[in-house]
Amino acid sequence: MTIKVGDPLPDASFTTMSADGPSRLSTAAIFAGRKVVLFAVPGAFTPTCHMKHLPGFIARADEIKARGVDTIACVSVNDVFVMDAWARSTGAGDKILFLADGNGDFARAIGMDVDSSGFGMGLRSKRYAMIVEDGRVGALNVEPARGQAVESGADKLLEFL
Helix, strand or coil, X not given: CCCCCCCXXXXXXXXXXXXXXXXXXXXXXXXXXXXXXXXXXXXXXXXXXXXXXXXXXXHCHHHHHXXXXXXXXXXXXXXXXXXXXXXXXXXXXXCCEEEECCCCHHHXXXXXXXXXXXXXXXXXECCEEEEEECCEEEEEEECCCCCCCCCCCHHHHHCCC
């Protein structure tokens, strides 16, 4: 079943890169008692994700956070090393928290998994953006078409903040 507005996020964990190497973060650690913008991309470094989706959140991070958002997080079904390389290559710094959902467990748990094996990418996540308040989905925009980052982009999400 696909997650919807009002639903709590399921218990899950992500991997992030810390100064000491890969580190696990739970949904509770990221979302409990906080307002978080979470956006998902099908793959780090892929054209739409790299050139259209992520740049908007980096550019508008200060404006998003000025509207009461504690964290802006990007999740992808990639390993932590790819996500770390992507974060460093974009210069996102501390504006975006990069979350690796390496096996796609979170994507499956919220019903946002998609089979991209036709493109040689295996299981991936749909492109979406959500506002999560204290662990519950407050707004959710799922991108309706491949290769676009309009409904799930930073500009559109700002309309809901």
